[in-house]
Amino acid sequence: MEHIRTPKVENVRMIVTPRKSTVGTLYLSSTHTIFVENSEALKETWVLHSLVYNVERLPANSSGSPLIIRCKNFHVYRLLILQEKDCLDVLACLTRLSRPERYGELFCFSFNPNLDKELREKAWGFIDLKAEFSRMGIPRNLWHVTAANHEYRLCDTYPSELFVPKSASPAVIVGSAKFRSRGRLPVLSYFHRDTGASICRSSQPLSGFSARSSDDEQMLQAIMKSNPVSEFMYVVDTRPKLNAMANRAAGKGYENEDHYTNIKLQFIGIENIHVMRNSQQKLIDVGELAAPSMSDFLWGLENSGWLKHIKAVLDAGVFIAKAVAEEGVSVLVHCSDGWDRTAQACSVASVLLDPYYRTIKGLMVLIEKDWVSFGHKFSHRYAHLDGDPKEVSPVMDQFLECVWQLMQQFPCAFEFNERFLIQLHTHIYSCQYGNFICNCQKERRDLRLKERTHSLWPHLWENRAEYTNPLYRTGHSQTRGVLKPLTTAYCFNGNLPSHSLAPKGSQCHRLSMLKCPTLQQKKRLQPGTKSGFGLYS
């Protein structure tokens, strides 16, 4: 509370559209900014501090001082505060509160949904990755869990339990880890039961211009051989070839096809986090244009490059899925560190390959596996703490958009709807639950997150009726088998999901109503406002 100088400002005007605005009172709590309309309905708008991306004060004019609050989920709130002093106070306070300096300041540590200890523990067990790996049907004679990363000794950004080929000796495992950036050795991410081919992931090898490691070479050989029917494997480097080559000068790089037997190297060309960050910023700028013409919009869309990058990520997924399902060839995926582009490519491929990941629970499992457990740096990428702005990048946004693009092409294939993706997106940034805090499992364990915070998954699961796609039906042909999307440029719908946040699709909405009478009743009972986190006030 020490940062809140002015907890309450009256007669604040919230500008909804240039012609529509409401007057009310602004409250600042330690976790939220709350705007309460003066109208009889006392409509409330809650804005979580951790969702605030930036706060901008415009020069004061005769009617007051304008303040713009931009959120990480693309909501923009425009306020007009009568006294300049109040405006400055709110600005200073929000600026500080939206940039926590320590994990302890995050909302998840104070958020209390009144669950007892036992329920909280049970909630954290809702997603079980061990169960997931056994669901995949991994043949125990070919793959096993290695103890090599016990206590994160081998790689501190990986989970402690890793699936590796049974034929790889402990020495090979350790040797391979030593030859990979940050010790992120090749391990199993997904096993495709139908063909026996697998998707493995790693970071780039430390090959430089001439270095080699026989352990790493043997590791890849072991992965290839754990798919008995195939004679070679793909190594997919998701970076543009030029970037990969540049890394050689720093003693890193990519696999030399002469040293590794029977590998085929494939570059995909997904750009790095800096390019993606700039691309999204340009896209947001397009969204903020006042009364843009069609040309302004299309030009801006093209210039942002956003859809080009989405296409690149999807293309990577399509390549991997095709190799695994149609050619029956295993794939090792890596980029530089193997926690951004690699996570994107592996998880998009998994969604295409396995109908389970197209269910509500399945997508949670996939995110838990490919992103949370394998050390995607959530706190850095989504700016949970005040830190290096160059570490921030919309990596997960892009994955969710890829899924959304697939939903446009296969409307019956997904159990969840657009609202589910939007909710996930919000919580990746919100810091309300502990799931996405920190950058890897080890950090989470050290912070004892499971004891001190709550898990998002059971909360979403309880409300799954709201996130269910009415067109999804088990047994429908689209809910089975591998998805083969078209990735021709014109197939990408320029109607961007992340930037038109209000879940539109009244079509989808009406069908949900028909399919789920309880939901319909619920909606009738709680008419009107849908405001942020009002439930927990």
Next chain:
Amino acid sequence: MEFAELIKTPRVDGVVLHRPFMPTVEGTLCLTGHHLILSSRQDNTEELWLLHANIDSIEKRFVGSLGTIIVKCKDLRVIQLDIPGMEECLNIASSIEALSTLDSVSLMYPFFYRPLFEVIEDGWQLFVPEEAFKDLESMVLFYPWNETTLFGLPKEDEEDNIALWSAESAFTVDEAVMMRAAQPLTGTNGRRCKEDEKLINATLCAGKRGYIIDTRTIAVAQQAKTRGGGFEQEANYPQWRRIHKAIERSNVLQDSLIKLVEACNDQSHSMDRWLSKLEASNWQSKVKEILTTACLAAQCIDREGASVLVHGTEGTDSTLQVTSLAQIILDPACRTIRGFEVLIEREWLQAGHPFQQRCAQSAYSNGKPRSEAPVFLLFLDCVWQILRQFPCSFQFNENLLIMFFEHAYASQFGTFLGNCVAERVKLQLSQKTVSLWSWVNRPQELERFLNPLYEPNNLVIWPSVAPQSLLLWEGVFLRWNRSTKCLDEACQEMVHIIEYNKELQNKVNSLRRQLAQLETEDSPLQTP
């Protein structure tokens, strides 16, 4: 003239048909006076029946003695025919070329077509103008076919009088009307016409204001003066305020369509190239312009209760786009199938949109454009945009719009032949051809066009015209460039859910009735 003269080779065996996303078919190619037919002579494979009138252009190629004809259709489909034998191929190509560019209207297929269905409701008798305006009492209607002046051909000031129509009854509630006209013929020296001023001013009650929406920019309207046209001087029409909007003239549209379809047909485009081609085609900008102007017209009527007069140059292109879209926004009746048919009949066919000229060629025309322009297609695209934004407010679905697009360009029915009512009367279409409405309104056909989500909505529906709300009409422009299997399945799924829900509703209702019955039967027993 005998069609046989044009058909040099009526039949070729061993022709292979390639269509995107479909298996190739090998079979016999036959040419008739109006159709290109390919049949594999096997029961299970689909045959191709293509109206010559649907063919926009063809290309031929030869590899050795194997000839290939690429047929580009007005509905934007592109198919390929591999024809063995160079002579056969050349003959077929020249026949197609001749048969698809017949000059005489009376040789068109509608004059030869005999329906295989029984005409229950004759579409030619369906829409009588008095009907559409029956709720307007103070209005005197002008019947273009009774006048000596041909409707749709601008001639002196009568043009204004004749083209004066009013909107639907719905708008007369607040005594606001929507009218359309051609430009007044003021010329450079500011000619006036007392009758026109009287007529226009007479539509407004004392103290009421009206808006004249000129679909041209002020610069274009000024220019029109040099050719004898012009716009209303405010001093002469004191109760009216004039607003200029920038809807492109029809000749620019054709170029835009050609560019758009070219972009859509190239699958090798990178994302950057695709987006820049989409932008350069300018098609989406036109959708936005027209919808914006239609919203403005609707707003004047709905928000201000003001009357609106819309005109461009001749009042047969952009004017009709604006007035018909404004009515879809304002009037729920226009969002039903019957109401939409009435709208097309009244605001397009009877208003004298020159269908035959505008739809003579489509996106693959390679000659010098004459008067063709996708004015009607652009209107349908705008309707689709509104339909997409209000998916439950229309009784019909996208298929109806696509069907209108197809039939406007090539059809077995006579409805879209001719350029105005007078021409249609002269051609005796109602006696010699079958009306599109006779076919569409049969229950078996209608089923295909029904929107399962329809829930009548009596409100005015305001579409968003922000660029990100307006999408490419995939159903038309990407129709032949991707498989729609998954999307079709989604529609079926939707229908299933709704049917199932109806079934359950019925069950609930009958159980409720039973319960009520049982309660009334039981109640005397329960009371002691």
